[in-house]
Amino acid sequence: MENKDKVLQEESWFEKIKEKIDPKHRKLISKLLIHAILIVIGLCMLIPFLWMLSASFKEELEIFKFPIEWIPSNPTLKNYASIFFNEKYNFGRFYWNSLEIAILMTLAQIVTCSMAAYAFAKLEFPGRDKIFLGYLGTLMVPFHVTMIPLFILIKAMKLVDTPWALILPGAFDAYGVFLLRQFYLGIPNELSEAAKIDGCGHFRIYAQIILPNVKPAIATLSIFTFLWSWNNFLKPLIFINSPEKMTITLGLKTFVSEYNVEFGKIMAGTTLAVLPVIIVFFIAQRYFIEGLALSGIKG
Amino acid sequence: MKSKKRSKLEKKEILTAYLFLLPNIIGFLLFSFFPVVAAFIISFTSWRGVGEIKFNGFSNYIELFSHDTFRIALGNTFYFSIGQVPLMLAISLLIAILLNQKIKGLKIYRALYFMPYVSSMVAVSFIWMALLHPTYGPINLFLKSIGFTNPPSWLGDVKWAMPTVIIMSIWKSFGYFVVVYLAGLQTIPSHLYEAATLDGANAWQKFRNVTLPMLTPITFLNVIMATIGSFKVFDQVYIMTEGGPGRATTTIVQYIYQTAFQQFRMGYASASAVILFLIIFIITLFQYRGQKKWVNY
Amino acid sequence: MKNFKKPVALILVFLMMISGVLAGCTKKDVKSEQKDIGSTEQKKDDVADKKVETPKEKTKINYYCYSLTSKNEESLSELKSKFEAEHPNIEIVEKPALQGTNQERADKLTVMLMGGEDIDLFDANQAEYFKFAKMGLYQPLDDLAKKDGFDFDTLGKDTIHMSRIDNQMYGIPFITSYWMVFYNKNIFDAAGVPYPKDDWTWDEFRETAKKLTKGEGSDKVWGFTMPTWPVTWAGIAMQQGAEYVKKDGTPGVDNPAFKDALQFKYDLTMVDKSGPTMAENKLTKAHYAKEFSAGNVGMIVSGNWVFGLIDSNLNGNYTFEYDVVKMPHPEGVEPGTTWGAARYIGMNGNLKGEKREAAWELLKFFAGEEVGKLLMRKGDFPAITTPETQQEFYKSLPSFVKNAGIMFEDHKHVAEKPFHEAASEIDGVMAEESDMALTDGKSVDQAIADMQKRLKVEIEKATKN
Structure with missing residues (x-):
């Protein structure tokens, strides 16, 4: 309890100030204070993005003018035009590649993981726990550790510089199996038992009883798989070589060449990379945040 | 109890189970399990990715620890981790508590803080590179305008580069931990606070004696996740500093990338990957044991 | 339940379609005599x-x-x-x-x-x-x-x-490649500084750079800039005959000429501040040619490829006139000694x-000569030049560049990078250590000592393998 006294002493100045304030106003002042702090931090979050957006509409020479002109006086679409109508850095192409990879990977992951999770959660078969332990074991091993054998494997399969090099390794993620299994376990067995008595096979139980019950979990898993794929950089960096097959992150990076650091174009590129995700995030905020709190998804 | 001979029904169920497992397990074995095993094996060879595979015992590991760039990369990664994790979690907790005060606009604030987290590290790295530009960057121009005549060159300065990367990384990902903490705070039963108020506890005491202990499981999980994440740091360093100036921001993953995909010393690079794995393994083990010992459920 | 089946079926069809298309592509790739090294x-x-x-x-x-x-x-x-x-x-x-x-x-x-x-x-x-x-x-x-x-x-x-x-x-x-100094005549005229001459020394270069440096913020005029590569300082040592790797196979950075050269670049950027610092250049990924093209830089120390870079940066619309001059030399070294x-x-x-x-x-x-002509047209310097290929080169230059003929004169040319199996490692170590010195992370003496130590390890490793 010594600690407590110390704390009391330390905090007494705070109490003194507090006592001086009229209790009626106390609540209001503390609320205002909280808002002030939250707004300042919120601005720290927002300002870099606003700067990016504003710079992307500026001529090269105006970008670094100080004080900052938040709303460009001579807005130009030149930067966007030059990156969209550029043969080498075609951002439309990059978008399509990222989208294709993210969608295929997410779909494949949902299908294979939800099925495997069903086997682990609802079916009995010899070696089940051992196999599951194997899954759990690889959970700890990040991509960074296995990227070398994976590169050699992908190379042996002649898939280097194809979208499959990015889709396949992510399509069977152990984490998806683990997460969905946890959710399946939460569904009472009575539900499926009843269906079984009605003569349903396992596939129907899986598709018609289990899956609809874990929709939020699947939505969360989809969102984060998609996001992770969309934002991933190291994998494309290793596996993708041709400009026409690059994803948005790798495309953005290669766009900054040794001899031309043109911040207007770079900011137009980053805007294009960031904006769709932010828009989707604001629309589907519920799934992002509640899903995240629900499942404690990996960072 | 099970009979020795499995009934037809059981056999059918086993078959069904394998069918359910099949699509995933093939890919899992190929793309997850095999690479893990292979990483260990390759680390004991002098393989260059092509040609003959020759085992060379522990010589990769011996060379690794005698090579100063690896030691520096290891040190930098620890520096990053120690610099990032505690500060980030403290800020996240503070903001989560503020957000939990039944204030208006919770959703807007939360969304704002979460925004960098959903953006790609590559994109935000470019934004920060421009903002932190030593001569033209708005940050330094602002500092100069308020009287700092000689602001640091941030990413270009040996002493400032790592702190800058750390601060930028905190900015990028603390929103995630805010959301997790906020969810945790909302599970704390309100009667605990009511009881504390009846006992005459002030805000700080409530925090110390109610909030913090109730949040230990979440804090513990957050520490582990943030630490593991911090050991994988790569994108922002690769883009903003390329490990420089000198080797001031070279990290383990970057070292693996360099030795594997620039020098094509696959065996040697795998050895450093195994070291990274061991570090993460120890942290996970720590979590597993710690969960039992320290966490108040 | 029916609602659920439909999207799943659709998704499956979609998956198969896409995978069919992609598989088609990959098959083609495999067919075309792809070989495993x-x-x-x-x-x-x-x-x-x-x-x-x-x-x-x-x-x-x-x-x-x-x-x-x-x-x-x-x-x-x-x-x-x-x-x-x-x-x-x-x-x-x-x-x-x-x-x-x-x-x-x-x-x-x-x-x-x-x-x-x-x-x-x-x-x-x-x-x-x-x-x-x-x-x-x-x-x-x-x-x-x-x-x-x-x-x-x-x-x-x-x-x-x-x-x-x-x-x-x-x-x-x-x-x-042929290294020389490109200078912006307009900046020289504005500062009232006479144009450099082909037989100038590094000390004269330093004084000139100081005189040209002016202004702040977006009006900043730099005296000079150069790429971030180690050769930009190590070259000065090599002009004096110093070598990265000595004849006996040991690293040669302990030659005092290297220390003096690194100190010289340090003085230019960190003491005189007449050129952008290493920190700045690194972060902007060496846009030396771009700044010169923008007309903010008096001189660039760089190679012949910069002709092409300036031209493509400006797209032919020159807002200033420039010319080239031979590389400065250290006292006591034959004038015009350059590297490449x-x-x-x-x-x-x-x-x-x-x-x-x-x-x-x-x-x-x-x-051969055909490729030589193509190279010269974009400012690259072919191994063999004939009067014909040179003609292509002159045609590609803006009319105000008068002195480009120095490239074809007889000159002493030292190798920019070591001819050594460990060349990339040597380059890497030299870059890392000199960056430390040029960003005040280490003293010049310390950087050179560490460089020598690390080069020894790298060279031994390369020759052992």
């Missing part, structure tokens, strides 16, 4: 050879085009049409090079080659040349040269001598049979 060469080669033997089919050479495309795309099509007219059975297939920094480009090329990508002909800088040869990505060419009576020595005896690895040539040095590096082109280590012969034809073409 090093493994099962013989077997696969037989297949490739058979393919070549089928009548009327041209031998295709996949050329990873980097050096020829950075200024104008026409160069490549011109090269293609001229070469194919002379060699009707050979077709050049272009593989566009990745954009990005030089480092990224080199890294990615290595990954592509190691990943089994179909690239037959590709070029390399001096450090990469040794790396590629050592990794088996380039193959020795001497037997082909002997058969044709091709003499490598015509491409520059010294360079060839130093490029031999175990007495074998693994590529053709088809470009050399060779750029090589070689063929994939696993080419055999007819494909190898065809690739060799193209390699020889790269050493």
Whole structure:
């Protein structure tokens, strides 16, 4: 309890100030204070993005003018035009590649993981726990550790510089199996038992009883798989070589060449990379945040 | 109890189970399990990715620890981790508590803080590179305008580069931990606070004696996740500093990338990957044991 | 429940469609004689050879085009049409090079080659040349040269001598570079400073840079700028005869000339502040030519390729006039001593049979006058210059550049990068340690001492393997 006294002493100045304030106003002042702090931090979050957006509409020479002109006086679409109508850095192409990879990977992951999770959660078969332990074991091993054998494997399969090099390794993620299994376990067995008595096979139980019950979990898993794929950089960096097959992150990076650091174009590129995700995030905020709190998804 | 001979029904169920497992397990074995095993094996060879595979015992590991760039990369990664994790979690907790005060606009604030987290590290790295530009960057121009005549060159300065990367990384990902903490705070039963108020506890005491202990499981999980994440740091360093100036921001993953995909010393690079794995393994083990010992459920 | 089935069915159909399309693409890729480097060469080669033997089919050479495309795309099509007219059975297939920094480009090329990508002909800088040869990505060419009576020595005896690895040539040095100083006449005029002369010294350079430096923020005028590469300071030591690697195989950075040279660059950027610091240049990824093109920089210390960069930055709309002058020299060294590096082109280590012969034809073409003209037109300096190729060069320059003839004068030329198996590692160590010194992370003395220590390790490691 010594600690407590110390704390009391330390905090007494705070109490003194507090006592001086009229209790009626106390609540209001503390609320205002909280808002002030939250707004300042919120601005720290927002300002870099606003700067990016504003710079992307500026001529090269105006970008670094100080004080900052938040709303460009001579807005130009030149930067966007030059990156969209550029043969080498075609951002439309990059978008399509990222989208294709993210969608295929997410779909494949949902299908294979939800099925495997069903086997682990609802079916009995010899070696089940051992196999599951194997899954759990690889959970700890990040991509960074296995990227070398994976590169050699992908190379042996002649898939280097194809979208499959990015889709396949992510399509069977152990984490998806683990997460969905946890959710399946939460569904009472009575539900499926009843269906079984009605003569349903396992596939129907899986598709018609289990899956609809874990929709939020699947939505969360989809969102984060998609996001992770969309934002991933190291994998494309290793596996993708041709400009026409690059994803948005790798495309953005290669766009900054040794001899031309043109911040207007770079900011137009980053805007294009960031904006769709932010828009989707604001629309589907519920799934992002509640899903995240629900499942404690990996960072 | 099970009979020795499995009934037809059981056999059918086993078959069904394998069918359910099949699509995933093939890919899992190929793309997850095999690479893990292979990483260990390759680390004991002098393989260059092509040609003959020759085992060379522990010589990769011996060379690794005698090579100063690896030691520096290891040190930098620890520096990053120690610099990032505690500060980030403290800020996240503070903001989560503020957000939990039944204030208006919770959703807007939360969304704002979460925004960098959903953006790609590559994109935000470019934004920060421009903002932190030593001569033209708005940050330094602002500092100069308020009287700092000689602001640091941030990413270009040996002493400032790592702190800058750390601060930028905190900015990028603390929103995630805010959301997790906020969810945790909302599970704390309100009667605990009511009881504390009846006992005459002030805000700080409530925090110390109610909030913090109730949040230990979440804090513990957050520490582990943030630490593991911090050991994988790569994108922002690769883009903003390329490990420089000198080797001031070279990290383990970057070292693996360099030795594997620039020098094509696959065996040697795998050895450093195994070291990274061991570090993460120890942290996970720590979590597993710690969960039992320290966490108040 | 019905609601759920429909999307799943749709998704499956979609999946199959896309995978069908993609699988189609990958199959095609695999078919086109893709080869695994090093493994099962013989077997696969037989297949490739058979393919070549089928009548009327041209031998295709996949050329990873980097050096020829950075200024104008026409160069490549011109090269293609001229070469194919002379060699009707050979077709050049272009593989566009990745954009990005030089480092990224080199890294990615290595990954592509190691990943089994179909690239037959590709070029390399001096450090990469040794790396590629050592990794088996380039193959020795001497037997082909002997058969044709091709003499490598015509491409520059010294360079060839130093490029031999175990007495074998693994590529053709088809470009050399020539370092000089580019200066903005308008900035000199505005500051009232006389234009530099060809026999100037580094001390004069330093004084000139100081006089030109002015202003703040967006009005800033820098006296000079230079790339971030270690040669920008180490070159001064080499002008005096110092070497990265001594004759006995030990690192030579302990030669005091290196320390003085690094100190000199430190003084220029950190004491005089007459040029952007290393920190700044690194963060902006060495946009030295861009700043010069914007008219904010009095002088650039750089190589002949900058002609092309300025031109493409400004697109021909010059807002200022510039000229070039010979490299400054340290006291007591012959004026006009400069440095440069060779750029090589070689063929994939696993080419055999007819494909190898065809690739060799193209390699020889790269050493010839036609490619020389194309190179000169974009400011690159071919290994052999003739009055004709020089004419192409003068035609490409803006009229106010009067002194470019210095490139073709007799001059002492020292190698920019070591001719050594550990060339890339040496370059890396020198860059890292000098960055530390030039960003105040270490003293110059300490950086040089550490450099010497680390180079010893790297050189020993490379020669041991």
